[in-house]
Amino acid sequence: MANDSPISLAVELGPLRLKNPVMVASGTFGYGQEYGDLVPLERLGGVVVKGISLEPRSGNPPPRIWETCGGMLNSIGLQNVGLRAFVEEKLPLLRPLQVPVIVNLFGNTVEDYGKLAAALDGHEGIDALEINISCPNVKAGGMAFGSDPKMVFQVVSAVRSETKLPVITKLTPNVTDITVPAKAAEDAGTDILSLINTVAGMAVDAKTRRPRLANVVGGLSGPAIKPIALRMVWQVIQASNLPVIGLGGIISVEDALEFLIVGARAVQVGTANFVNPQVTLEIISGLEDYLLRQGLKDINEIIGTLELTR
Amino acid sequence: MANDSPISLAVELGPLRLKNPVMVASGTFGYGQEYGDLVPLERLGGVVVKGISLEPRSGNPPPRIWETCGGMLNSIGLQNVGLRAFVEEKLPLLRPLQVPVIVNLFGNTVEDYGKLAAALDGHEGIDALEINISCPNVKAGGMAFGSDPKMVFQVVSAVRSETKLPVITKLTPNVTDITVPAKAAEDAGTDILSLINTVAGMAVDAKTRRPRLANVVGGLSGPAIKPIALRMVWQVIQASNLPVIGLGGIISVEDALEFLIVGARAVQVGTANFVNPQVTLEIISGLEDYLLRQGLKDINEIIGTLELTR
Amino acid sequence: MLLRNAKIIFNKPVSAELYHMGLLCPDIAAKIQPGQFLMVRIQDRLDPLLRRPFAVHRLYPNDPPGSFEMLYKVVGRGTQLLANMQRGDFLNLLGPLGRGFRLPQDKGFVLMVAGGIGIAPLPYLAETLAASGNKGPFVLWFGGKTSTDLVCVQHFNDLGFAVQLVTEDGSEGKKGLVTGHLEQWLTQQDELPKVMYSCGPYLMQRSVAEMAARLGIPSQLSMEALMGCGVGACLSCSLRCHPPKGVQDPHYANVCQDGPVFDGEEIFWD
Amino acid sequence: MLLRNAKIIFNKPVSAELYHMGLLCPDIAAKIQPGQFLMVRIQDRLDPLLRRPFAVHRLYPNDPPGSFEMLYKVVGRGTQLLANMQRGDFLNLLGPLGRGFRLPQDKGFVLMVAGGIGIAPLPYLAETLAASGNKGPFVLWFGGKTSTDLVCVQHFNDLGFAVQLVTEDGSEGKKGLVTGHLEQWLTQQDELPKVMYSCGPYLMQRSVAEMAARLGIPSQLSMEALMGCGVGACLSCSLRCHPPKGVQDPHYANVCQDGPVFDGEEIFWD
Numbered sequence A, B: 001m002a003n004d005s006p007i008s009l010a011v012e013l014g015p016l017r018l019k020n021p022v023m024v025a026s027g028t029f030g031y032g033q034e035y036g037d038l039v040p041l042e043r044l045g046g047v048v049v050k051g052i053s054l055e056p057r058s059g060n061p062p063p064r065i066w067e068t069c070g071g072m073l074n075s076i077g078l079q080n081v082g083l084r085a086f087v088e089e090k091l092p093l094l095r096p097l098q099v100p101v102i103v104n105l106f107g108n109t110v111e112d113y114g115k116l117a118a119a120l121d122g123h124e125g126i127d128a129l130e131i132n133i134s135c136p137n138v139k140a141g142g143m144a145f146g147s148d149p150k151m152v153f154q155v156v157s158a159v160r161s162e163t164k165l166p167v168i169t170k171l172t173p174n175v176t177d178i179t180v181p182a183k184a185a186e187d188a189g190t191d192i193l194s195l196i197n198t199v200a201g202m203a204v205d206a207k208t209r210r211p212r213l214a215n216v217v218g219g220l221s222g223p224a225i226k227p228i229a230l231r232m233v234w235q236v237i238q239a240s241n242l243p244v245i246g247l248g249g250i251i252s253v254e255d256a257l258e259f260l261i262v263g264a265r266a267v268q269v270g271t272a273n274f275v276n277p278q279v280t281l282e283i284i285s286g287l288e289d290y291l292l293r294q295g296l297k298d299i300n301e302i303i304g305t306l307e308l309t310r
Numbered sequence C, D: 001m002l003l004r005n006a007k008i009i010f011n012k013p014v015s016a017e018l019y020h021m022g023l024l025c026p027d028i029a030a031k032i033q034p035g036q037f038l039m040v041r042i043q044d045r046l047d048p049l050l051r052r053p054f055a056v057h058r059l060y061p062n063d064p065p066g067s068f069e070m071l072y073k074v075v076g077r078g079t080q081l082l083a084n085m086q087r088g089d090f091l092n093l094l095g096p097l098g099r100g101f102r103l104p105q106d107k108g109f110v111l112m113v114a115g116g117i118g119i120a121p122l123p124y125l126a127e128t129l130a131a132s133g134n135k136g137p138f139v140l141w142f143g144g145k146t147s148t149d150l151v152c153v154q155h156f157n158d159l160g161f162a163v164q165l166v167t168e169d170g171s172e173g174k175k176g177l178v179t180g181h182l183e184q185w186l187t188q189q190d191e192l193p194k195v196m197y198s199c200g201p202y203l204m205q206r207s208v209a210e211m212a213a214r215l216g217i218p219s220q221l222s223m224e225a226l227m228g229c230g231v232g233a234c235l236s237c238s239l240r241c242h243p244p245k246g247v248q249d250p251h252y253a254n255v256c257q258d259g260p261v262f263d264g265e266e267i268f269w270d
């Protein structure tokens, strides 16, 4: 993409300005360095780092991953280096780059979320916080924060009150009505919504009769879940005025377009990075080609243009 | 499979006795005749017919189907011949066969369900009723019966009070906690639970910017959803004492085994029939081979034997 | 209805997008009628998942015995995979399926109309017609976007057809849409066809059906729909039709079972 | 780390389950070290979805230049698809990845231990070792279930290795498990190896590491894990290790990044 390209992929995402709508999703791109020079980070719309907690976490015992039809299950167990090592070792490598850095965060309690937000607020080189509310709430007996709208409200409020950074709330799909937690997050002052996180799933080895994951249940991601993600994004778009980041199963420019057309202002790409590390670059240039073919000049001309009449 | 085979695949499913645990799922095998002599129905553990309503229904306008990665979306809109034509034209063809016939039913209101159950109760050749609670409740503004445990209780109670036939309640996966509707159905007196129905999903044609389905949202089925189905079956097995029929994405004997191992007493095969019309026959003989290889004689020896210690 | 593995005996491009594939499958070859179709499982894996519907293009009773040919257009993932397959590979076929073309009761003038890949089922129909003792006249009107769409014209000539070609870009035959030229031509004929057979895009089919209705000629149209099962089990492949007596409106027929060939007047055009 | 399409130059069975595949990819051939691996995308479609990890078995600097060989065992869907691929087809490779084997600092006696398909990364290591000016002695202990598992022994002989074979069924070499015979043999040697390299099933690796620890020999073990990304981005490929100072327990290393080759004493065996 030449800089003087007549095509504009730039989008506004609430308080954020992105040069294009294609980001990498949390947990699938490490802390940004792992893919080396295969993916020049400056080319991306944004980088969401692996979820960070106050203290380092070991994560779950292996096996932590299993391939399924069109997808994969993971139960990493939120292994991460912890706040301090992130700020001292990982952030300095990202800071000099011309790419928005979004820090994904999670806690065991509402207070953890607030403390994390406060601690990250002061650091240069962070462009937004993304709250992961899919993780189990230790005080509520392990039920995910994200499945209870009251908890969603509390967690988002705790983060909101501790940071001036743009706040993204990442919704879990494991709910009856996705617009309910979306509304709760909106009421608590989130700037942006992102969805979906993984769908709870399971697999068994028929030979040994053991679960494929040591943790028994894991999160399903990848192309298999795309129809679910797209449906939920569309539901949230209709119910909320907030800008939405769509993700779940995106692996081609057509997939990304589907999310933009239903109204997402940006997308994240997760599992597909494993399949094709350069998939984000291909999607970005694919978006330009699409606009050219459609005789358009600006990606905003297609966002939210789903045609419902026949 | 010779009759004097030393291997037994017979299972008890509450009040039902099946010669093997492999049935065809509602809506994917018509009224039983459509696959002609490719699938001798007597070989199956059971046949669940297309969902029946009091009156015939036209269903949704096309397009009604779209292929996704590892799955498909459908929005048939519950097209069916209606109670009377079913009883007069379809049931007589099934009655003479040595196979349990399960009638899947649905209504627009709680009363519809009761009336259908009453009307079907008297007819010879029906072995059980399966309640589809995934369909929209017209009185409650189109929200699915199955996503509200109070509605589940009412619908199942209405059917229970009108029939002496075994009652199967088929749960929708589009809920936060699958054990809640499962419990509601149990409290209302269902004999058996079956799960899962399709997962709500959507797809868009990026070229035309139109939804792939005229109905916009449809139900996702096929191998893509298997991990979700298996997880939910396992959750229900742990929370309820009722016998469970597992389904969702089964296309191989290994898939069927996964459901049996987590504790399902039978399985249904849906979308896979389209891919391989003889898949049920292959699964049945595959189960025998598996037992032989494992040195077992009876399928009941593997049901619910998930090994959780490492 | 049979489920069979068929061996690919050839698979060769006829243009950038169109391929001929020869398949050996005597059981299906022995049963299939013109206009019926097959549900093809393109490979063993789960991507793509569903079978794809294809017509029989030509039947080869002797060359080798029990073989037939498909003509297909590469439009998406499934057909791209088909194009990559090799002689000697196997395809799993379900069929014959659906209700095919019916031959006219009276001998005489028969008109066929094809748009693009809609030509696919017509050669087999033409062969059957020519073998039925009917002496014609036979006319094919064949429209495409451009000249490379207009395949197997020679075969129709050999079967005694007068072939009229139309392309949207004027690169071969008349320029424009097939239905426009056809209507004009028809009004100039002394005799009207006994039947009009047609296969092509929805709007072309609609024009043909309306033209046939205006002229009082029976029309038989081979229709398309997205399909799940191909056998009437899933109710995916709906085509809105006029409801028979006592049936609720809207009435959706199954293209796979009630069709793919419909009488023009059955269809509710929208 | 490179992302490249490599051309298959041969793909041939060496036994019912084992295949040799030759790949042409000069960029990767120029960079990859013994014990490093590649994440292979077996095809374009989404089933199977994830890449599969494979070691480089042998490097061919000249035949043709920039080519190398993989040895793989057909165990599931992905490897079955590999076995069906043809000369001239392409595979997409991501690599070189991970931390490979390090050559011993002192020249002298080197011992390698392989179990089954664990032989895969060792010939390239042996070639590098032999080319490093080390004169040995070199010994390979190689165990398998049965004689057909014991491939490429001649190549080790050619490189100056003494090869000791063990099979569980006794069909070739000594009967039993490789680690049992090895331990006995080691205690009878005058000199101890400078290093033990090993690749094979978890329990074999554990025995080798414990044996090496008892004898005070450094061991380098190439470990396996289920992998998502292969580059350290997803944290799927955990192997429990002893935590370095200041790191929480349990400590999980990434096999793809911290390994696949680990020192025996790093690993927490459970």
Ligand SMILES: Cc1cc2nc3c(=O)[nH]c(=O)nc-3n(C[C@H](O)[C@H](O)[C@H](O)COP(=O)(O)OP(=O)(O)OC[C@H]3O[C@@H](n4cnc5c(N)ncnc54)[C@H](O)[C@@H]3O)c2cc1C
Pocket (backbone or CB within 6 Å): B067, C037, C048, C050, C051, C052, C053, C054, C055, C056, C070, C071, C072, C073, C074, C075, C076, C077, C078, C079, C080, C117, C120, C121, C223, C224, C225, C226, C227, C260
């Ligand atoms: C009765 C019948 C007979 C047919 N005969 C022929 C033939 O002889 N030659 C030929 O080239 N084509 C024929 N078609 C169309 C052919 O089935 C589609 O072109 C093919 O399914 C496209 O598959 P794909 O994976 O390449 O396309 P994709 O667009 O990737 O397919 C996505 C999905 O849409 C379906 N689909 C896409 N286009 C069509 C279509 N036009 N009709 C039905 N389903 C479609 C596919 O089956 C698949 O489920 C026929 C269709 C029908 C209904």
Ligand SMILES: Cc1cc2nc3c(=O)[nH]c(=O)nc-3n(C[C@H](O)[C@H](O)[C@H](O)COP(=O)(O)OP(=O)(O)OC[C@H]3O[C@@H](n4cnc5c(N)ncnc54)[C@H](O)[C@@H]3O)c2cc1C
Pocket (backbone or CB within 6 Å): A067, D037, D048, D050, D051, D052, D053, D054, D055, D056, D070, D071, D072, D073, D074, D075, D076, D077, D078, D079, D080, D117, D120, D121, D223, D224, D225, D226, D227, D260
């Ligand atoms: C660093 C490394 C190097 C390897 N080198 C070789 C080699 O040179 N030759 C060789 O034959 N094998 C090698 N393996 C093992 C090889 O990756 C697996 O046999 C292969 O992934 C199986 O794929 P499948 O689709 O046939 O099996 P399936 O069982 O169908 O695969 C299902 C999933 O499990 C994974 N998987 C299954 N077995 C293994 C395994 N043993 N290790 C890691 N993942 C596995 C697959 O990658 C896939 O994600 C290596 C593994 C690692 C970690």
Ligand SMILES: Cc1cc2nc3c(=O)[nH]c(=O)nc-3n(C[C@H](O)[C@H](O)[C@H](O)COP(=O)(O)O)c2cc1C
Pocket (backbone or CB within 6 Å): A025, A026, A027, A028, A050, A051, A052, A074, A076, A078, A104, A131, A132, A170, A196, A197, A198, A220, A221, A222, A223, A225, A247, A248, A249, A250, A268, A269, A270, A271, A272, D228, D234, D235, D236
């Ligand atoms: C291995 C792995 C690790 C993940 N870790 C996180 C995480 O730390 N925080 C988070 O919010 N989401 C995490 N996710 C979820 C992804 O960010 C994403 O929401 C999900 O995978 C769906 O997108 P995809 O289908 O494109 O992968 C993880 C996903 C995977 C596959």
Ligand SMILES: Cc1cc2nc3c(=O)[nH]c(=O)nc-3n(C[C@H](O)[C@H](O)[C@H](O)COP(=O)(O)O)c2cc1C
Pocket (backbone or CB within 6 Å): B025, B026, B027, B028, B050, B051, B052, B074, B076, B078, B104, B131, B132, B170, B196, B197, B198, B220, B221, B222, B223, B225, B247, B248, B249, B250, B268, B269, B270, B271, B272, C228, C234, C235, C236
């Ligand atoms: C085309 C189609 C029609 C269906 N119709 C019904 C129905 O009438 N009643 C019902 O309870 N479930 C219906 N289902 C859901 C299936 O019975 C099954 O629950 C679901 O498809 C998941 O199983 P599968 O992945 O094996 O297909 C239908 C599914 C499909 C694909």
Ligand code: FES
Pocket (backbone or CB within 6 Å): C226, C227, C228, C229, C230, C231, C232, C233, C234, C235, C236, C237, C254, C255, C256, C257
């Ligand atoms: S395709 Fe299933 S009914 Fe026609």
Ligand code: FES
Pocket (backbone or CB within 6 Å): D226, D227, D228, D229, D230, D231, D232, D233, D234, D235, D236, D237, D254, D255, D256, D257
């Ligand atoms: S495979 Fe992703 S971190 Fe190792």
